[in-house]
Every structure is written in C-alpha cells, then in structure tokens.
Amino acid sequence: xxxxxxxxxxxxxxxxxxxxxxxxxxxxxxxxxxxxxxxxxxxxxxxxxxxxxxxxxxxxxxxxxxxxxxxxxxxxxxxxxxxxxxxxxxxxxxxxxxxxxxxxxxxxxxxxxxxxxxxxxxxxxxxxxxxxxxxxxxxxxxxxxxxxxxxxxxxxxxxxxxxxxxxxxxxxxxxxxxxxxxxxxxxxxxxxxxxxxxxxxxxxxxxxxxxxxxxxxxxxxxxxxxxxxxxxxxxxxxxxxxxxxxxxxxxxxxxxxxxxxxxxxxxxxxxxxxxxxxxxxxxxxxxxxxxxxxxxxxxxxxxxxxxxxxxxxxxxxxxxxxxxxxxxxxxxxxxxxxxxxxxxxxxxxxxxxxxxxxxxxxxxxxxxxxxxxxxxxxxxxxxxxxxxxxxxxxxxxxxxxxxxxxxxxxxxx
Amino acid sequence: xxxxxxxxxxxxxxxxxxxxxxxxxxxxxxxxxxxxxxxxxxxxxxxxxxxxxxxxxxxxxxxxxxxxxxxxxxxxxxxxxxxxxxxxxxxxxxxxxxxxxxxxxxxxxxxxxxxxxxxxxxxxxxxxxxxxxxxxxxxxxxxxxxxxxxxxxxxxxxxxxxxxxxxxxxxxxxxxxxxxxxxxxxxxxxxxxxxxxxxxxxxxxxxxxxxxxxxxxxxxxxxxxxxxxxxxxx
Numbered sequence: 001x002x003x004x005x006x007x008x009x010x011x012x013x014x015x016x017x018x019x020x021x022x023x024x025x026x027x028x029x030x031x032x033x034x035x036x037x038x039x040x041x042x043x044x045x046x047x048x049x050x051x052x053x054x055x056x057x058x059x060x061x062x063x064x065x066x067x068x069x070x071x072x073x074x075x076x077x078x079x080x081x082x083x084x085x086x087x088x089x090x091x092x093x094x095x096x097x098x099x100x101x102x103x104x105x106x107x108x109x110x111x112x113x114x115x116x117x118x119x120x121x122x123x124x125x126x127x128x129x130x131x132x133x134x135x136x137x138x139x140x141x142x143x144x145x146x147x148x149x150x151x152x153x154x155x156x157x158x159x160x161x162x163x164x165x166x167x168x169x170x171x172x173x174x175x176x177x178x179x180x181x182x183x184x185x186x187x188x189x190x191x192x193x194x195x196x197x198x199x200x201x202x203x204x205x206x207x208x209x210x211x212x213x214x215x216x217x218x219x220x221x222x223x224x225x226x227x228x229x230x231x232x233x234x235x236x237x238x239x240x241x242x243x244x245x246x247x248x249x250x251x252x253x254x255x256x257x258x259x260x261x262x263x264x265x266x267x268x269x270x271x272x273x274x275x276x277x278x279x280x281x282x283x284x285x286x287x288x289x290x291x292x293x294x295x296x297x298x299x300x301x302x303x304x305x306x307x308x309x310x311x312x313x314x315x316x317x318x319x320x321x322x323x324x325x326x327x328x329x330x331x332x333x334x335x336x337x338x339x340x341x342x343x344x345x346x347x348x349x350x351x352x353x354x355x356x357x358x359x360x361x362x363x364x365x366x367x368x369x370x371x372x373x374x375x376x377x378x379x380x381x382x383x384x385x386x387x388x389x390x391x392x393x394x395x396x397x398x399x400x401x402x403x404x405x406x407x408x409x410x411x412x413x
Numbered sequence: 414x415x416x417x418x419x420x421x422x423x424x425x426x427x428x429x430x431x432x433x434x435x436x437x438x439x440x441x442x443x444x445x446x447x448x449x450x451x452x453x454x455x456x457x458x459x460x461x462x463x464x465x466x467x468x469x470x471x472x473x474x475x476x477x478x479x480x481x482x483x484x485x486x487x488x489x490x491x492x493x494x495x496x497x498x499x500x501x502x503x504x505x506x507x508x509x510x511x512x513x514x515x516x517x518x519x520x521x522x523x524x525x526x527x528x529x530x531x532x533x534x535x536x537x538x539x540x541x542x543x544x545x546x547x548x549x550x551x552x553x554x555x556x557x558x559x560x561x562x563x564x565x566x567x568x569x570x571x572x573x574x575x576x577x578x579x580x581x582x583x584x585x586x587x588x589x590x591x592x593x594x595x596x597x598x599x600x601x602x603x604x605x606x607x608x609x610x611x612x613x614x615x616x617x618x619x620x621x622x623x624x625x626x627x628x629x630x631x632x633x634x635x636x637x638x639x640x641x642x643x644x645x646x647x
Contacts (some may be wrong), residue, residue: 008528009522009528016510016511243630245438312506316502317519317523318491318494319465319467319493319494320494320500320519320521320571321492321495321496321520321523321524323492323523324487325488326491360560401485405468406467407467409501410467
C-alpha cells in the first residue's frame with residue numbers, strides 16, 4: 001500500500017482525472033475549502049476573544065468575592081428582622097484566620113467625593129484602600145505610585161486618581177503628581193494616576209489610604225465591603241459560603257438569612273464568561289466540522305457522478321486486468337487527495353483571515369481580539385479528520401464503481 | 414488452448430428468461446484464427462464475453478489454457494483477463510485522457526511492471542503497429558484506424574495467449590478494415606491465437622475457420638481458405 005502511495009503512476013492517474021474536468025474539481029473542493037476556512041477562522045477568532053478577555057483579567061485576582069453588609073430578613077436571638085448589618089475591620093481578620101483557602105482579605109470603604117480643582121469640579125466615587133489592593137487588582141499606573149504602608153501609617157492625605165479625572169481636572173500634559181485637589185473640602189495631594197482597564201472588576205475613581213478615609217469620614221472600624229480572594233485551588237463559592245456563615249455567626253444573624261450580606265462573586269462570573277467562551281469554541285468546532293462534513297459529502301456526490309461517467313472507462317480497465325481493489329483504491333485516493341488539497345487551501349486562506357482579523361482588530365492595548373490563532377495541533381487534527389472523512393466518503397463511489405459487472409460497464413454508452 | 418462444452422447461458426427478462434446460448438461446443442487450438450459469425454441476437458457477443466471472462470455462464474464447461482473458468486472471484490477473473498486475454502473492441506475503448514503510449518502501457522501497469530519496463534514494452538508494441546511516432550498523441554488526435562491499432566497494441570502489450578476482437582472493423586471503412594485485418598493476419602502468422610466476432614462475410618473470410626451461430630446454437634463450424642487481406646480488393 002505504501003509503495004502504491006509513492007508510485008508516480010498513482011498520482012499521474014489522480015492528476016489526470018482531476019485535470020480532465022477542472023471546473024468540476026474546483027467546485028468539488030469549494031465545500032471542503034469553505035468548511036476548513038470557517039473552522040480555522042472561527043476557532044482563531046474565538047481564541048482571540050479569549051486571549052483578549054484573559055489579558056483584561058490578567059491583572060485581577062479572578063478567584064475572588066466581594067461581600068458587604070445589608071439588613072437582616074429574619075429575626076434571630078432577640079433581634080428583629082431589618083437589623084442593619086455593618087462589617088467591621090475585625091471581621092476581615094477573623095475571616096482570614098478561620099476560613100479555609102483564603103489568600104487575601106481586603107477591606108474597603110466607599111463614599112462619594114465632590115472634587116474641586118481651581119474652577120473645575122466633579123463628583124466621583126472614592127474608596128479607602130490598603131496597598132494590598134494593588135496586589136489583587138493590579139493598578140496600571142500611568143504616573144506616580146499607588147498607596148503604600150507609609151501612607152496608611154501616617155494617615156497621609158494623598159490620592160491616586162483615575163485617568164478620567166486627570167483628563168477632566170487637569171490641562172493636557174500638565175504634571176499632576178504633587179498637585180492638590182479638594183475632595184469634599186479637604187485637600188489631597190495626587191500621588192498617582194491609573195489607567196482604567198475594561199472588565200477589570202468594580203472600579204472607583206479615587207483611591208485614598210484606608211486609615212485616612214476612616215479618620216476623615218469618621219468610620220471608626222466600620223468597613224463598607226471587603227474583597228476576599230481565594231487560593232487558586234479552592235472553590236470560591238465554598239469560600240463565599242464559609243465566610244458568610246462566619247460573618248453571620250459574629251453578627252448574630254440567622255444562618256438561613258439570605259439578605260443580611262450581599263455579595264458579588266467575581267470567580268463565579270469569571271467562570272461563566274470562561275464557560276461562554278468554551279461554549280463558543282465548542283460551537284465553532286461543531287459548525288466547522290458540520291460544514292466540513294457537508295463539504296466532504298459534496299466531494300462524495302461529485303465522485304459518484306464522476307464514477308458514473310467513467311463507468312465505461314472502469315469497464316475497460318477491468319477488461320485489461322484491473323482488480324476491483326485496484327479500482328477502489330484509486331477512487332479512494334482521489335477522494336482523499338481532493339479533500340486534502342481543498343483542506344490545505346482552506347487552512348491557508350483561514351490563516352489569511354486570521355491575519356486580516358489581527359490587523360483590523362488585534363492592534364493596540366484595548367484590542368477586542370488578541371493574537372487570533374489556532375494551534376498546530378488543531379490544524380493537524382483538522383487534516384486528520386479530512387483524511388478520515390475523505391476515505392470514508394470515497395468508499396461510496398469506490399464500491400459503486402466496482403458493483404457494476406465489467407460487461408455491463410463496457411456496454412455503457 | 415480453449416475448450417467449451419455444452420455451454421448454456423440465459424438472461425432474466427422480467428419474470429421469464431431469455432435463453433441465449435443453448436449448448437455450445439467447440440475447441441480452439443493454438444495458432445488458430447477463428448471468426449464467430451451470426452446476426453444480432455444470435456448470442457455471438459455473449460459467447461465472446463464468456464470466453465473473455467467478462468460474463469458468467471450458467472452450465473457447461475469452459476477451460477482456458479488448461480484452467481477451468483468457473484465461479485471465479487472478481488479478483489481472479491481480473492488476473493486471468495490480464496494474463497490470458499487481450500481485448501479489441503468495436504469502439505476502441507481507449508482512455509481518452511491518456512496518450513497512445515499510456516493506453517498501451519495500461520495492462521502492464523495492472524501486471525505490476527515497473528514504469529521503465531512498461532514504457533519500453535509499450536513502445537515496442539506501438540512500433541509493431543507502426544504508431545511509435547504517435548506515441549504522445551491523445552486518442553482524439555488519431556484516426557479510427559490508428560485508434561484501433563493502438564487498441565491492438567494495448568491488447569498485445571500483456572502478451573496474452575488469446576486475442577479477442579469484438580467487431581474490430583465495425584466502426585471502420587473498408588480500406589482501414591482491411592489494413593487492420595492484414596495486421597491481425599500477420600499476428601496470427603506469428604503464432605497468436607485470435608478470435609474475431611463479426612457479422613461481415615469478407616472479414617470472416619480472412620480468418621482460417623468460421624463458426625456460425627444462430628439462436629444460440631452452432632449452425633456451422635468449418636475451416637475456410639483464408640483470404641489474405643493484403644490481396645483483397647476494395
């Protein structure tokens with residue numbers, strides 16, 4: 001069989017019968033070409049979107065959950081329902097110590113800030129933060145630095161502002177670092193400007209040191225909410241449940257109370273988006289392979305017609321001593337060759353589409369499609385599928401060709 | 414060489430069947446040149462197809478070169494066809510997208526010969542039919558007589574024991590027909606056994622023996638004085 005595949009005559013026969021009717025050959029190949037092109041193009045685009053998504057999230061601890069206090073919905077231990085629940089700094093520490101799989105617990109406080117600089121002003125969200133925030137939600141600083149422990153310890157009145165605020169309150173190319181802005185009638189020194197990234201999780205406009213916030217806004221040890229990140233190998237939903245149960249215990253809230261604590265589980269959301277992307281990949285495979293199968297069937301159909309047309313020729317060949325196996329083998333090789341060539345063209349043009357996608361949507365930092373590509377393994381898998389499908393579909397005309405008795409084939413006009 | 418006894422063949426037609434060959438007996442020895450004659454429907458083509466292992470028979474016996482031809486698998490039949498038989502058809506049946514040389518080389522391909530050997534042998538046989546200069550022409554570029562000569566070269570290429578021609582001159586004018594017959598006679602002179610199915614008396618007269626079929630039985634089987642095609646007047 002191998003000798004047969006490397007025999008020049010085998011290919012001469014294939015080329016002969018293909019070039020005999022070029023139009024038919026081309027039309028036959030379009031189906032498979034289109035299928036592979038779709039498969040490669042869609043898979044590459046899906047991968048590009050996934051890359052883009054992953055890049056946006058790469059600076060963010062995705063295995064995390066945000067928890068804040070609300071009000072109870074069930075009476076418990078003498079308290080009526082509707083009791084306000086306020087988280088405290090101590091809660092964060094207890095969660096860190098008692099819940100399994102915790103990486104960080106980052107307490108935060110949030111407020112509105114009326115910001116004035118010279119004649120310009122605006123209202124922005126304001127949070128008191130620990131330096132740790134920069135670890136779990138990496139800030140892309142364009143200028144300056146983020147809050148450090150010194151700022152916390154000395155309760156400095158410093159602020160890290162978003163790029164948007166910088167653009168609204170400062171002149172173009174003006175140096176913001178060291179400048180003062182008034183936040184709720186109190187002067188803060190700008191120490192950094194950060195860039196807002198899409199999908200980066202909850203965003204705030206101004207970060208000031210946590211302890212400064214607590215003191216300035218008289219919060220004591222109350223915290224607005226906390227961000228809990230779990231270690232990679234732990235299930236964030238379980239951590240959320242454990243943390244909430246612990247909090248309910250501390251705050252004397254009914255264990256079944258669903259309203260007492262609000263939460264936003266980023267890990268869960270992330271999982272859903274990842275699942276969506278996975279689903280899209282699956283869909284792509286499904287569509288691509290379904291189209292491929294349709295294309296291969298087209299090849300089968302055309303070969304069937306070809307075989308019908310060549311009935312007499314096949315009869316002559318058999319009269320000259322071709323065995324049925326030799327006839328079948330030739331037709332199957334033709335089918336596989338057609339599918340492979342069409343597939344290779346499809347892969348090449350699919351690659352062009354990905355290059356086009358990359359140059360159209362893949363440039364810059366906020367590209368929607370990043371490095372749209374398919375792996376070599378996928379390409380080989382696609383080729384393998386083609387070979388298998390091609391040989392299977394080739395068997396139909398092959399058996400059709402030899403099912404006619406040579407005498408009937410010779411009589412065919 | 415070839416022995417047929419009490420050969421029967423019928424084709425099913427709807428519910429009934431058509432009895433085409435009703436007990437054929439004859440023998441062909443090496444070096445004979447036999448014409449099988451008969452009007453259409455006499456069963457002569459069926460007989461030739463059975464002899465050519467292209468068709469099966471219902472009962473009787475058929476041995477070719479000492480081998481019983483009965484209930485062969487398609488593969489075996491193909492091998493025997495390749496080894497024992499050379500076919501010449503009325504409509505030439507050349508493969509139209511292969512040139513003359515490739516057509517002649519085709520049976521050798523199925524014999525499993527190497528490319529070089531095939532080319533060499535095919536050239537030799539093309540030369541024999543006087544068409545070496547036309548080796549790289551497609552059948553569409555050849556005249557009818559040339560096509561039939563290519564077909565003869567192809568039939569000879571595998572060096573068969575028996576050359577079988579089904580109306581070899583049926584599609585040719587008289588002059589060309591006689592040329593072809595002259596060539597077949599030459600081959601016969603060299604010792605090739607030839608079987609020709611024809612309904613033309615002048616063609617049959619150029620053989621050495623004529624078997625006449627009618628309605629599936631042999632009416633007449635006689636040795637004739639061979640008319641040399643080269644001397645025949647058109």
